Amino acid sequence: MTYLLKPKLHHPTLPANRLGYTRRDYEGKISTLCAGCGHDSISAAIIQACWELAIEPHKVAKLSGIGCSSKTPDYFLGNSHGFNTVHGRMPSVLTGANLANRELLYLGVSGDGDSASIGFGQFAHSIRRGVNMVYVVENNGVYGLTKGQFSATADKGSKSKRGVLNSEESIDMVMVALQLGATFVARSFSGDKAQLVPLIRAAIEHKGSAFLDVISPCVAFNNHEGSTRSYDYVREHNEAVNRIDFIKTRDAITTDYAPGTVQDVPQHDGSVLRLRKVDAGYDASNRVTAMNYLQQRAQQGEIVTGLLYVNADSEDLHHHLNTVDIPLNQLNSKDLCPGLAVLEKVNAAMR
Amino acid sequence: MKPTDIGAPDYFHKVVDCQWACPAHTPVPEYIRLIAQGRYSDAYMVNWQSNVFPGILGRTCDRPCEPACRRGRVEDEPAAASNAASSVSSASKEPVAICRLKRVAADYKDDITSRLPKPPAKKNGKRIALIGAGPASLAVARDLAPNGYHVTVFDEVAKAGGMIRTQIPRFRLPEEVIDEEVGYILGLGIEFRHQRIESLKAILEMKGDDAYDAIFVGTGAPRGRDLDVPGRKEASKHIHLGIDWLSSVSFGHVTKIAKRVIVLGGGNTAMDCCRTSRRLGGDDVKVIVRSGFEEMKASPWEKEDAIHEGIPILNFLVPKAFLHANGKLTGMSFDKVKAEYDAKGRRNLVPTGEPEQVFECDEVLIAVGQENSFPWIERDCGIEFDKWAMPKVDEKTMQSSVPKVFFGGDAAFGPKNIIWAVAHGHEAAISIDKFCNGEDVANRPPPMVNMMSQKMGIHEWSYDNQISTDNRFKVPWRDTQITLKNIKIEVEMGFDPLTGFKEAQRCLNCDVQTVFTRDLCIECDACVDICPMDSITFAANGEEKELRGRLTAPADNLTQDIYVSPELKTMRVMVKDEDVCLHCGLCAERCPTGAWDMQKSLIQMTYAGPSCRDKHSPVKKAA
Numbered sequence: 024m025t026y027l028l029k030p031k032l033h034h035p036t037l038p039a040n041r042l043g044y045t046r047r048d049y050e051g052k053i054s055t056l057c058a059g060c061g062h063d064s065i066s067a068a069i070i071q072a073c074w075e076l077a078i079e080p081h082k083v084a085k086l087s088g089i090g091c092s093s094k095t096p097d098y099f100l101g102n103s104h105g106f107n108t109v110h111g112r113m114p115s116v117l118t119g120a121n122l123a124n125r126e127l128l129y130l131g132v133s134g135d136g137d138s139a140s141i142g143f144g145q146f147a148h149s150i151r152r153g154v155n156m157v158y159v160v161e162n163n164g165v166y167g168l169t170k171g172q173f174s175a176t177a178d179k180g181s182k183s184k185r186g187v188l189n190s191e192e193s194i195d196m197v198m199v200a201l202q203l204g205a206t207f208v209a210r211s212f213s214g215d216k217a218q219l220v221p222l223i224r225a226a227i228e229h230k231g232s233a234f235l236d237v238i239s240p241c242v243a244f245n246n247h248e249g250s251t252r253s254y255d256y257v258r259e260h261n262e263a264v265n266r267i268d269f270i271k272t273r274d275a276i277t278t279d280y281a282p283g284t285v286q287d288v289p290q291h292d293g294s295v296l297r298l299r300k301v302d303a304g305y306d307a308s309n310r311v312t313a314m315n316y317l318q319q320r321a322q323q324g325e326i327v328t329g330l331l332y333v334n335a336d337s338e339d340l341h342h343h344l345n346t347v348d349i350p351l352n353q354l355n356s357k358d359l360c361p362g363l364a365v366l367e368k369v370n371a372a373m374r
Numbered sequence: 375m376k377p378t379d380i381g382a383p384d385y386f387h388k389v390v391d392c393q394w395a396c397p398a399h400t401p402v403p404e405y406i407r408l409i410a411q412g413r414y415s416d417a418y419m420v421n422w423q424s425n426v427f428p429g430i431l432g433r434t435c436d437r438p439c440e441p442a443c444r445r446g447r448v449e450d451e452p453a454a455a456s457n458a459a460s461s462v463s464s465a466s467k468e469p470v471a472i473c474r475l476k477r478v479a480a481d482y483k484d485d486i487t488s489r490l491p492k493p494p495a496k497k498n499g500k501r502i503a504l505i506g507a508g509p510a511s512l513a514v515a516r517d518l519a520p521n522g523y524h525v526t527v528f529d530e531v532a533k534a535g536g537m538i539r540t541q542i543p544r545f546r547l548p549e550e551v552i553d554e555e556v557g558y559i560l561g562l563g564i565e566f567r568h569q570r571i572e573s574l575k576a577i578l579e580m581k582g583d584d585a586y587d588a589i590f591v592g593t594g595a596p597r598g599r600d601l602d603v604p605g606r607k608e609a610s611k612h613i614h615l616g617i618d619w620l621s622s623v624s625f626g627h628v629t630k631i632a633k634r635v636i637v638l639g640g641g642n643t644a645m646d647c648c649r650t651s652r653r654l655g656g657d658d659v660k661v662i663v664r665s666g667f668e669e670m671k672a673s674p675w676e677k678e679d680a681i682h683e684g685i686p687i688l689n690f691l692v693p694k695a696f697l698h699a700n701g702k703l704t705g706m707s708f709d710k711v712k713a714e715y716d717a718k719g720r721r722n723l724v725p726t727g728e729p730e731q732v733f734e735c736d737e738v739l740i741a742v743g744q745e746n747s748f749p750w751i752e753r754d755c756g757i758e759f760d761k762w763a764m765p766k767v768d769e770k771t772m773q774s775s776v777p778k779v780f781f782g783g784d785a786a787f788g789p790k791n792i793i794w795a796v797a798h799g800h801e802a803a804i805s806i807d808k809f810c811n812g813e814d815v816a817n818r819p820p821p822m823v824n825m826m827s828q829k830m831g832i833h834e835w836s837y838d839n840q841i842s843t844d845n846r847f848k849v850p851w852r853d854t855q856i857t858l859k860n861i862k863i864e865v866e867m868g869f870d871p872l873t874g875f876k877e878a879q880r881c882l883n884c885d886v887q888t889v890f891t892r893d894l895c896i897e898c899d900a901c902v903d904i905c906p907m908d909s910i911t912f913a914a915n916g917e918e919k920e921l922r923g924r925l926t927a928p929a930d931n932l933t934q935d936i937y938v939s940p941e942l943k944t945m946r947v948m949v950k951d952e953d954v955c956l957h958c959g960l961c962a963e964r965c966p967t968g969a970w971d972m973q974k975s976l977i978q979m980t981y982a983g984p985s986c987r988d989k990h991s992p993v994k995k996a997a
């Protein structure tokens with residue numbers, strides 16, 4: 024936590040994006056989190072991704088629950104809409120907002136406590152409904168804000184700062200999201216922006232529920248020996264299956280790769296998501312093999328990161344509900360009360 | 375790249391751009407902080423130690439520190455409007471007013487005489503002759519006298535000060551300021567003799583008690599260059615050499631000038647000539663230069679001052695002839711030229727072919743350059759001269775080909791300025807001290823570097839790390855209605871204490887260094903994320919050139935070092951570009967492990983005396 028405001032001065036070559044904004048324009052208030060908290064790095068990655076994509080800040084809604092992680096939307100995109108909901112209720116409020124105005128980009132920011140305990144049901148249903156959103160869990164294995172109790176994602180057998188072993192089974196939110204039908208599932212690490220930023224960009228561009236589990240060490244309560252969410256532990260056990268090199272590409276691809284090392288995933292808008300495989304055998308378009316692979320690796324104690332699953336033909340909640348293209352909050356009384364003649368027609372169809 | 379050796383005495387010194395650029399290496403941020411704290415006397419003494427003439431330099435210094443100042447690189451372009459959508463600051467890319475802050479220290483200090491060194495109770499028996507009493511000699515005297523040397527200063531002018539007293543006009547530098555600061559030095563028990571030296575040989579040949587152990591030549595570059603074009607002789611009564619004319623004004627021998635004056639030349643002397651003319655009756659004064667306005671030698675602020683006083687500067691005009699009738703000057707003719715650049719980028723002034731231009735005038739001041747002359751140094755007394763008739767002087771030791779004779783100031787390498795004269799003086803004093811102690815003058819003492827953590831608490835530093843967004847403050851001018859009427863009235867009024875404080879707050883404290891400890895770093899990226907200037911990167915190591923290109927922001931300013939750590943756990947290295955770091959300490963505040971610390975690097979030059987000798991006493995501690 025810093026008391027000083029970050030000076031407005033910036034590097035003389037700081038570039039502007041298509042909209043004329045610099046990266047600094049996507050910042051928010053000064054963070055009040057502990058110095059070195061992984062969550063701050065995730066905020067920085069979100070800022071970078073939104074700047075790179077030249078996202079219009081007023082077209083973003085940030086929603087969160089309660090926790091250190093849920094505080095972070097105050098620290099990025101200071102010119103966007105925000106809703107800090109109650110503990111675990113972010114997914115429901117986000118779903119409602121999304122139904123009312125489908126035109127915004129919905130960034131749901133949550134913690135492992137917020138989403139895997141009190142908000143577990145809310146999380147599950149927003150994913151299974153295919154709400155068009157980016158759902159980021161800043162996963163540190165503890166309740167940071169309430170001083171470091173184990174969360175439901177803490178690994179069985181890992182040790183708390185006070186030396187207590189966790190005896191309960193852990194929830195792997197990536198597995199749950201896959202099972203519930205998320206159409207974009209990724210895992211990354213707050214300390215690896217080279218991997219994280221392109222994943223956030225890809226998640227933003229994805230249509231449907233995009234779930235990102237980001238391991239994010241809590242320096243205050245979960246960065247000690249015996250923790251499985253510490254900077255050191257994650258670095259030692261991190262196994263990236265792929266890296267996103269190009270996110271959108273309609274142009275001819277010029278770089279040469281050895282056969283089998285690149286996976287192209289065509290997108291809705293005709294562009295291609297290009298993955299550079301680190302593990303040649305990994306297929307990010309197959310949910311079943313992905314789940315098997317993750318289980319196997321987890322047994323070996325490895326943390327698999329990268330774009331784990333993406334469904335190119337994803338659909339979202341509005342598609343399922345067959346809503347109109349115009350955001351519901353823009354429909355006026357004329358649209359909503361089309362008159363007696365139409366009512367007659369509807370009634371007739373019911374008879 | 376190899377890990378940076380931050381223990382090397384120059385590494386952090388180079389980061390303090392202003393101090394590195396100052397010929398006398400004044401610890402600028404140290405005194406600026408003292409000014410901000412209202413500790414003017416302390417600020418004055420920091421200056422006095424390094425540059426000897428804070429009040430004089432605070433009004434007249436050529437300020438090589440300011441173009442170097444980091445502040446001038448971190449502010450935005452004046453028209454930040456190019457990026458209209460952006461909300462980031464729109465300051466002005468101007469350095470800290472380092473020079474004028476020196477004056478603030480001098481203006482508001484208390485009586486500091488009790489802090490000056492006392493004339494030593496016991497002399498060391500060595501006798502040193504200083505020829506000329508300009509800033510170079512006075513600096514030598516200041517450094518040597520407190521160490522017990524018997525110092526004799528000779529000058530053909532009755533009062534010490536050199537060109538500071540005889541050439542620089544009073545409206546830029548009041549006489550009291552010169553008296554005060556020259557007085558501090560003469561008060562150290564120095565013998566001043568009003569005497570012109572006619573022969574170096576005679577001094578070298580002195581015997582017994584009269585003999586000198588070392589001689590310092592600080593006689594300046596006293597001769598003004600003339601302009602040999604038709605009419606020069608015929609109209610000579612109304613044509614003057616600028617520097618001679620200025621000293622005549624200083625001595626009160628000249629008190630007026632005709633109404634229409636042309637000043638030839640584009641340097642600072644020309645600026646002083648034209649501004650002086652305006653005060654002595656010149657209504658229609660113009661400066662005419664051969665070169666373009668931009669390439670003129672005068673400092674930008676001197677040109678600004680002249681223009682402010684209603685003096686036009688006409689450029690690209692080469693003097694052709696002095697026009698005269700009946701022994702009286704009537705005007706001058708010029709050829710119009712333009713600048714052309716050859717394949718090697720050298721500039722040539724070529725005639726445009728336009729008809730000559732004639733400007734009427736009653737008097738002309740020639741300020742087209744200054745030269746050295748040493749008529750009093752016999753060519754057979756052992757001093758070797760080069761083909762330009764300049765003595766052969768070692769650039770570091772200031773020693774000539776006669777081991778006991780040293781040179782400094784304008785006499786050593788041609789006309790420069792006061793601060794260079796002072797810097798030469800310090801070096802020559804060290805050489806003389808070592809020479810008189812039988813040591814090798816080539817073995818120079820390193821500066822004293824002291825590193826001191828500024829951490830006081832989790833978010834508390836013993837320096838003010840909040841970055842001011844104020845633009846540079848301008849020193850107020852007295853109204854020309856008043857200043858043009860009296861040559862002794864100072865034009866600049868100096869900062870008031872509040873403005874001085876605000877200007878001081880613009881300083882970035884570049885001496886408070888970011889110091890990185892590899893073993894404490896957990897690579898959490900917190901410093902990278904918070905750094906407002908994108909100065910920090912964690913990346914795979916590489917060759918410097920290539921590495922500079924793939925940092926968070928490119929490190930394109932090759933004059934600034936990049937700081938590279940030893941390899942970290944992830945096999946990467948930490949790379950910090952020193953170029954535009956604000957020294958705001960946010961990296962250190964955000965670091966959870968204290969791998970970053972803000973440490974003040976107090977770099978103090980070593981001066982003549984026991985500490986400059988090969989066997990020296992322990993160094994002073996930083997505050």
Ligand SMILES: Cc1cc2nc3c(=O)[nH]c(=O)nc-3n(C[C@H](O)[C@H](O)[C@H](O)COP(=O)(O)OP(=O)(O)OC[C@H]3O[C@@H](n4cnc5c(N)ncnc54)[C@H](O)[C@@H]3O)c2cc1C
Nearest residue numbers: 506508509510529530536537571593594783784790791792
């Ligand atoms: C018009 C003008 C304006 C200037 N303005 C500035 C300015 O604003 N800022 C700045 O930094 N610099 C300025 N300078 C330059 C600056 O004055 C000189 O660089 C500086 O004074 C050089 O110092 P010095 O000690 O080498 O010699 P000087 O100051 O030139 O002193 C030499 C002294 O030696 C004496 N002397 C010479 N020969 C003998 C002899 N044989 N016997 C006895 N005495 C002798 C002279 O009388 C003189 O007093 C200006 C120069 C001029 C001409």
Ligand SMILES: Cc1ncc(C[n+]2csc(CCOP(=O)(O)OP(=O)(O)O)c2C)c(N)n1
Nearest residue numbers: 090091092110134135136137165166167168
């Ligand atoms: C209804 C309710 N129950 C309990 C709490 C107490 N509480 C605050 S934050 C938190 C857990 C936060 O954990 P997580 O989401 O992992 O966030 P972190 O601080 O670790 O980033 C709890 C239980 C609360 N604020 N509201």
Ligand code: SF4
Nearest residue numbers: 057060091167241242
């Ligand atoms: S308690 Fe943990 S999660 Fe919360 S701010 Fe501190 S380091 Fe981050």
Ligand code: SF4
Nearest residue numbers: 392443444881882884
């Ligand atoms: S900002 Fe201050 S310390 Fe830095 S170069 Fe300028 S005057 Fe010197």
Ligand code: SF4
Nearest residue numbers: 905955956958959961
């Ligand atoms: S002090 Fe640290 S945070 Fe501030 S500009 Fe310099 S490197 Fe960046």
Ligand SMILES: [Mg+2]
Nearest residue numbers: 134135163165
């Ligand atoms: Mg948590």
